[in-house]
Amino acid sequence: MxxxxxxxxxxxxxxxxxxxxxxxxxxxxxxxxxxxxxxxxxxxxxxxxxxxxxxxxxxxxxxxxxxxxxxxxxxxxxxxxxxxxxxxxxxxxxxxxxxxxxxxxxxxxxxxxxxxxxxxxxxxxxxYYSVVTEEENKNGCDIIIADTLRIPPEAVDPEIKNYGRLDFVRSLFEAYERDARYAVLLDSDGNVT
Structure with a gap:
């Protein structure tokens, strides 16, 4: 083990x-x-x-x-x-x-x-660690576009890196439920954030 x-x-x-x-x-x-x-x-x-x-x-x-x-x-x-x-x-x-x-x-x-x-x-x-594993870099990985929207910039300035990320957490559970590992969030206009 x-x-x-x-x-x-x-x-x-x-x-x-x-x-x-x-x-x-x-x-x-x-x-x-x-x-x-x-x-x-x-x-x-x-x-x-x-x-x-x-x-x-x-x-x-x-x-x-x-x-x-x-x-x-x-x-x-x-x-x-x-x-x-x-x-x-x-x-x-x-x-x-x-x-x-x-x-x-x-x-x-x-x-x-x-x-x-x-x-x-x-x-x-x-x-050092990477967001994706070496195997995922080599072979690809499963990713979804989440239904959860990114918190709007009018509420939280996206240029200030912060840990208020419940939208990310929610989107990851969406990914897991759809047999994926990662999620991409869109803004209210449908743009990748």
């Missing part, structure tokens, strides 16, 4: 000002990033020990942080770069997927005043 490793078991991260194994990272259940999906992220690739287009990813991430009004992170561009490089070097991975996330944080009372939160930064590096 072959044991499958748990996702993240080989990763290394940064959270609350310190580097630690990804398996030890935790987000408080009172963080509004968890409760409200009030977070943004970006995902970077490391190939043969080098980040791919780090500055482009940081441009997008910093724009999302500003748009979401995460004003208490207190980290500048060089700080983000240093943390990304620190996670990469501590992981020892030459080919990795690195995720950088900012969350709203924990409010100072149960009233959930967004302005009272201390924003949180989390970064982690794990062995």
């Amino acid at each position: 072959t044991l499958q490793r748990e996702y993240g078991s080989e990763g290394f991260g940064f959270m609350d000002g310190e580097y630690l194994p990804m398996s030890e990272m935790r987000i408080p259940v009172t963080d509004l990033g968890f409760q409200l999906s009030d977070m943004c992220y970006d995902a970077l690739h490391i190939y043969e020990g080098q980040y791919f287009r780090m500055d482009d990813h940081l441009d997008r991430f910093e724009g999302a942080v500003e748009s979401r009004r995460y004003e208490t992170l207190g980290i500048n561009r060089q700080g983000f770069r240093d943390i990304l490089m620190g996670c990469a070097s501590r992981s020892g991975l030459r080919n990795a997927m690195v995720t950088i996330i900012a969350t709203r944080g924990v409010p100072n009372s149960g009233h959930k005043d967004l302005r009272s939160c201390q924003n949180r930064l989390m970064v982690w590096a794990v062995p």
